[in-house]
Amino acid sequence: METSTVPRTESARSKRSAIVAAAVDRFGSDGYEHTKWAAIADDVGIGQTALYHYFESKAHCLLTIMRLELTQSLARFQEVTGSIEDPAEALAQAVRSAYEASARDALQRRILQNHLDLLSTERPSEKEEQERLRSRALVRDIEKAWTDLIRRGVESGAFADRDVELSARMALALVVGVWRWYRPGGPHSLEEIGVLTSDAVLRVVT
Template sequence: MARTTGSHSDITGPRVRAAALSLFAQHGFAAVSMRQIAKDVGVQAGALYNYTPDKQSLLFDLMQTHMQELLEARAEAFEEGSAMARLEAFTRFHIRFHSQRPEEVFIAYMELRNLTPENFARIEGLRRRYEDELEAILQAGVGEGLFAVSDTKIATLAVIAMLTGVNTWYREGGRLSLDEVERIYWDMVRKSVSA
């Protein structure tokens, strides 16, 4: 302990990202100024540049971190078993993970066009890896004769779109518990691909 002014690198950095996350989600990347972020953090705008080289990097960091956390959490939740069991695990994991991070999810989808081409390609690569995990499950299920899906790539995108849609309406403390939501969507997903 010592300095009471300056030297807040370890806490200011995360606070900058948290403020940017919240503001980008609420107003959109292009509509948020560095001054607004600084005000939320409680510093002057110039100080932000100790934590990010520019606004674009701030956005990319948020999206990349989100996608990496998604892939890591998915790897941890991985389950052995039949394609049916794995599909249920994927469905429930997707809903739970995404419902807990509405701001990150919103940004990762809405702000893709504000990434530079290089950054866009990197985020899309991570997203593609996630989609491939679901497609592998569907392919396995077709092989096992459990699923009837004529195009596993399209079915993958259809299922993910349906599940991610939960975020447009689900709010904690609402009419349905997360368990109930998971059950309803799993019921629909299971039927939609079943033989």
């Protein structure tokens, strides 16, 4: 039993990743509303019945993509800031790391920003609602992580003594606002944007 289960699970996992990747590409380029759920099955080379085995609806897939992006965003923040003592340097690196993104990562981040309002109202299905609640909890965790870092900076005297929650929201607004207008091949590279945005965030908190 064990031996036959392992490869099956691995293959299921890789198919799920392929569906998520295809959905990110479609939602990102054609728009979520314009994307036909069946087109994603075609992209991955599976039937619609198989697709429903992984995601029960287009919205379920979108909410899963959002939850994955939020999970990665929190993990990235913790990994980058965990090892840096100086709050200003930690904040600068956290901002820069938000732009270390492949073209697909950039699409995924834009999709998250464009559909955040989905998180504010209850979903009709249990699976969608589960992803929504996980995503909401992650949004709170991310806001708390940025707030805690800024509080550490205020307490050490590195940052100005202002409302730390509001400062964290301003920092996050600067960081995520980029995904609204950024398109690959524009006048600024993501690396440049990371440097300029981290400088701006530091000016906001100091």
